[in-house]
Amino acid sequence: MSKSVLGLYSDPNQAADAMDALKGAGFPLGTFDVLTGTPYPEGAFGEHVPQHRLFRFPAFGAIIGFTLAIFLTAATQIAYPLVTGGKPILSLFAMLVILYEMSMLSAVISTVVGIVIESRLPNVNPGIYDNRITEGLIGVVITTDDDKSDTAIDALNSAGAMEIKQA
Amino acid sequence: MASEAIHSGAQADAHSGTHEEAHHELPARVEPDVITSELVASTDSNSTGVRNWMWILGIVTLVGIGVGFAKLLIEWGDQSEWGYTAAMVAFLFSVFGGAPLVAIAPTLAKANWVRPVARFAALCSLASIVCTIWMIPLILNLPMLVVDGARRRSIWFEGPDVSPHMWALVSMITLIIAALGLIYAYAIPDFAAMRDHSTGWKQRFGSWMARGWIGTTIQWRTLRLRIGMMGTLYFFTFVFVHFVISTDFAMSLVPGWRDAIFPMYHAISSIQAGLAVTVLGLWAARRYMGMDKYLHLDQFWSIGRLMFAFTLLWGYFFISAFIVYWYGRSGSDKMWIDYLILGPYFWVFILGVLFIWFTPWWWLIWNRVRRSYNGTAIGAGLILFGVFLDRVRLYVAAWAVPEDRIHERFLTEYPSAVLPDVMDLFIMVGALAGCVFIVLAATRVLPILSIWDVQQFNLLYRPVNYMRTKVSLIGKPD
Numbered sequence: 076m077s078k079s080v081l082g083l084y085s086d087p088n089q090a091a092d093a094m095d096a097l098k099g100a101g102f103p104l105g106t107f108d109v110l111t112g113t114p115y116p117e118g119a120f121g122e123h124v125p126q127h128r129l130f131r132f133p134a135f136g137a138i139i140g141f142t143l144a145i146f147l148t149a150a151t152q153i154a155y156p157l158v159t160g161g162k163p164i165l166s167l168f169a170m171l172v173i174l175y176e177m178s179m180l181s182a183v184i185s186t187v188v189g190i191v192i193e194s195r196l197p198n199v200n201p202g203i204y205d206n207r208i209t210e211g212l213i214g215v216v217i218t219t220d221d222d223k224s225d226t227a228i229d230a231l232n233s234a235g236a237m238e239i240k241q242a
Numbered sequence: 243m244a245s246e247a248i249h250s251g252a253q254a255d256a257h258s259g260t261h262e263e264a265h266h267e268l269p270a271r272v273e274p275d276v277i278t279s280e281l282v283a284s285t286d287s288n289s290t291g292v293r294n295w296m297w298i299l300g301i302v303t304l305v306g307i308g309v310g311f312a313k314l315l316i317e318w319g320d321q322s323e324w325g326y327t328a329a330m331v332a333f334l335f336s337v338f339g340g341a342p343l344v345a346i347a348p349t350l351a352k353a354n355w356v357r358p359v360a361r362f363a364a365l366c367s368l369a370s371i372v373c374t375i376w377m378i379p380l381i382l383n384l385p386m387l388v389v390d391g392a393r394r395r396s397i398w399f400e401g402p403d404v405s406p407h408m409w410a411l412v413s414m415i416t417l418i419i420a421a422l423g424l425i426y427a428y429a430i431p432d433f434a435a436m437r438d439h440s441t442g443w444k445q446r447f448g449s450w451m452a453r454g455w456i457g458t459t460i461q462w463r464t465l466r467l468r469i470g471m472m473g474t475l476y477f478f479t480f481v482f483v484h485f486v487i488s489t490d491f492a493m494s495l496v497p498g499w500r501d502a503i504f505p506m507y508h509a510i511s512s513i514q515a516g517l518a519v520t521v522l523g524l525w526a527a528r529r530y531m532g533m534d535k536y537l538h539l540d541q542f543w544s545i546g547r548l549m550f551a552f553t554l555l556w557g558y559f560f561i562s563a564f565i566v567y568w569y570g571r572s573g574s575d576k577m578w579i580d581y582l583i584l585g586p587y588f589w590v591f592i593l594g595v596l597f598i599w600f601t602p603w604w605w606l607i608w609n610r611v612r613r614s615y616n617g618t619a620i621g622a623g624l625i626l627f628g629v630f631l632d633r634v635r636l637y638v639a640a641w642a643v644p645e646d647r648i649h650e651r652f653l654t655e656y657p658s659a660v661l662p663d664v665m666d667l668f669i670m671v672g673a674l675a676g677c678v679f680i681v682l683a684a685t686r687v688l689p690i691l692s693i694w695d696v697q698q699f700n701l702l703y704r705p706v707n708y709m710r711t712k713v714s715l716i717g718k719p720d
Contacts (some may be wrong), residue, residue, distance in 0.1 A: 112274065112435070113697035114462040116719035127459045183475060186414055187423075189469050198454025198461075204440035208457055209431075211274025211697065 078224045079203040081110075081240040082215045082231030090213035091120045093234035097217060100230045107227075110214035120213075122192065133182040136229025140181025144174045202242040212237075260598045268705040268714055269538040274697050279534070280698065281689035282439045284531060288446055291530070292682060299679035306672010307375075311666045314379050320497075322657070325385045325641035326634070326666040330673050331376045333515075333633040335487065336508070337626060338369030338518025339417065339480060339675050341523075342424060344545065346473035354716045357699040361692035362523050364428050365684045366423030366516070367476070369677035374414040376673050381407045385645050394648045396494040406490035413483045420476040425684075427468040430455050430696040444687065484509040495640040496581070498574035498652025503563040510559050511598065513631040514552035518622035521545050523681075525619040527690050536696050541615060546612035549621060553602045560599070574652035582639055586659035588633045595656065598628025 084090040090109060097107045104123035109115075117124050148170040156164045208214050215236075217227045228239055283450060310327070317323040329720030345363035348356035351514035387393055387403045398405035434455040455461060488508040493499050527533040564583075567575040583591055601626045642657040662670070702717040 108458050110457045111462070112278070112431070112457055113694045113701055114465070114719075115701065116717065117459075117463070122459050124463070127460070127464065127467070129464075183478075186471050187475070190464065190471055193467070195462050198456070201454040202457045204456045207275075209435040209438045209693070211279045214457075 076221045077218055078221050079218045079242045080217060080224055080227045080231065081203045082234070083205055083207065083238045083240070084213045084215065084235065085237055086191060086235075087115065087119070087213055089235045090215050093215040093231050093236065094120045094122055096230035096233050097215070097227065100226050102223075102227065104216060106219060107215065107217035110140060110208050110216055112209040112211060117173035126157075127193045129186070129189050129193050133186045136185025137178045137182040139185070141174060141180040143181070144177035145170070146176070148173050203240055205240060255405065257369060268712060269540065269703070270535070271700050271703070271705075274700070277696050277700070278439060278693055280437060280535075281691060281693045284533075284689050285436070285444065285686055287442070292686070296679060296682055299675045299682065302675035303672050303679050306669050309629065309665050309668040310376070312611055313395050313669065314382070319383065321383055321645055322642045322660060323406060324380060325638035325660055326662045327376065327382050327669050328641050329633045329637035330670045331373050331380060332487060332491065332623070333378065333630050334369060334673055334677050335373045335483070336512035336629055336633065337515040337519045338366040338681075339373070339483070340512035340514070341366035342421065342476055342516070343480065343513050343522050343624065344517055344520045345428075346477060348544075350417065350470055350473060352718055353544070354607070354699060354702055354718070355544045357695035358525060358691050359520060359545070360428060360543050360695055361688065362690055363516070363520050363529065363688050364425050364680050365688070365690070366519060366523070366599060368680045368684055370414060370417050371420055372673060372676040372680055374411070374418060375676075377410060377414060381410060384491070385495070385648060389645060391649050392649055394494070395497070397489050406494070410486055410490055413479070414488045417476075417479045417483050420472065420479045424469075424472040424476045426451075427465070427472040428692060429688050430465065431457065432688055432692055435693045441528065443480065447687065475557055481509055485635065488702065492636050492640040495648070496643050497648060497650040498577045499582075501563055501578070507559040510555050511632065514549065514556055514598070514625055517545055517549045517552060518625040518629075521618050521622035522626070523624075525615060532691060533691060536691050539615070542615055542618040543613050545607060546618040546621065548688055549602070549618070549625065550606040550612065551624065553599055553606060556599050557603075577652040577654070581653055581656045583637065585639075585656050587635045587639055590631050594628055594631035594635055596628070597624050602628070602684075613628055641710060
């Protein structure tokens with residue numbers, strides 16, 4: 076059975092100390108996190124910065140769009156072979172704009188989809204939380220097994236937690 | 243976190259009096275809980291006397307819409323009667339549509355000064371909803387692509403007969419979607435704050451809109467990405483809408499008017515106007531909504547410099563277009579100068595140039611002006627009036643051309659100046675009131691300044707002593 080423990084701090088340095096204490100107590104990275112009401116510079120608390128895969132979405136979308144655009148422009152020119160200005164039927168310059176536009180369109184759409192996925196919202200089970208976090212308090216939250224929760228509480232208290240909540 | 247010292251503040255030593263005069267007071271730090279409670283409380287309709295203004299603006303908006311309906315019934319099909327409505331839509335879209343770019347570009351560049359500004363600038367984009375509503379009578383009165391059996395000149399070479407009508411609407415709706423996405427991307431942490439500290443329907447609404455936001459590391463990280471992506475999408479759409487509106491609702495209605503620079507001129511003056519309305523909004527928020535604790539000279543000074551730069555850019559874009567016609571000397575080139583510059587709207591042009599370019603140039607050129615709240619606001623007011631006159635000159639002139647002359651190679655006889663009638667005045671005031679109303683209404687749901695942005699401004703900023711002076715030490719997260 077797992078348990079969530081939240082330590083609340085008024086001083087960001089204490090929250091950073093709590094993160095260190097949890098690391099020192101042997102809790103693996105990724106099992107604890109910091110909750111803030113404003114974005115602190117990444118790594119300010121020594122927290123684990125999870126990697127996102129957002130860059131894959133526009134790249135994948137652009138490849139799909141580019142491929143579709145080649146198919147569209149080539150197929151229509153071959154299906155309706157009109158010689159324009161003495162140029163070849165399959166003229167790259169006539170295709171460039173469509174290739175660019177469809178690549179960009181597909182990249183943008185897939186990025187929006189990617190953002191929705193990577194944002195991890197809606198968060199249907201936000202877990203333990205305190206309203207005062209949006210007033211400037213810093214929360215350090217850890218989810219661990221029942222038998223290790225006392226160790227976690229000790230680590231959070233050692234950094235000077237003003238309050239501990241459990242769920 | 244890299245840090246950088248920027249402007250210096252009050253001086254410590256006696257011999258540097260002039261230096262002290264040349265710089266402004268450093269912003270005072272505000273505790274996060276005070277920021278949250280004050281900004282959440284600012285959404286209360288009774289707290290700032292906004293409710294009365296909203297009633298007045300709402301009534302004026304409805305009267306404007308009512309008059310618009312009446313005008314549609316009375317003057318249906320008479321294109322020349324809709325010039326002022328077109329000018330007002332173009333003006334409002336230029337002003338309020340350009341404002342979010344003030345938030346987007348500096349935010350992407352991680353400028354600290356923009357943080358308290360971003361919310362208001364983004365909220366201005368809501369006015370595109372009002373512009374879309376007022377675009378409906380214009381679309382209904384815009385000539386079809388095929389007039390008297392022949393296709394009129396437009397950018398829609400092979401498109402269906404209703405291409406300009408359809409794409410204008412589609413592009414505006416896309417802009418609205420992008421605007422809502424941008425506002426929402428910025429606002430999720432503030433919805434969480436409303437969930438945590440508001441009451442009643444605002445708390446329930448905040449809870450629903452926050453979608454379980456608790457401020458984890460990954461949520462903050464993706465928030466930044468989301469803002470960047472939605473901002474880019476808004477910018478793409480913004481430029482496209484300017485292209486569509488400026489060509490379909492102005493240029494293609496005047497036979498012989500061909501100008502590749504005009505859409506960009508339209509967009510540039512829109513950014514200039516967007517900066518100006520942001521300054522006026524911030525000025526009003528400081529003066530009437532008690533936001534002086536959070537809005538400092540830094541914001542006014544920074545936007546003032548941008549406004550000055552875009553004012554100079556207006557001159558560059560105008561002369562770039564003008565010089566082509568000046569040297570071109572073909573019939574259509576002369577027509578452009580004779581009709582749109584020297585013709586029936588000559589004085590509107592002169593006044594427009596004075597207010598959009600010359601006066602703000604020589605007003606905002608002074609550091610002392612740019613470093614003052616009122617000075618920047620006056621510059622912004624001048625620019626907005628100038629942009630309004632510019633849109634009147636271009637759109638009223640374009641809509642005044644009779645439909646039966648649309649196939650001419652270029653205009654040889656110019657329609658006389660069209661003056662606004664009473665209905666035009668009601669419509670223009672109503673449309674403007676509608677835009678202000680929708681932005682004000684949005685500030686009853688979300689604070690006019692973003693809570694998390696203001697908190698971050700304070701988080702990353704420290705006034706420190708540096709030798710014999712004080713400077714702002716600003717953390718810039720990489």
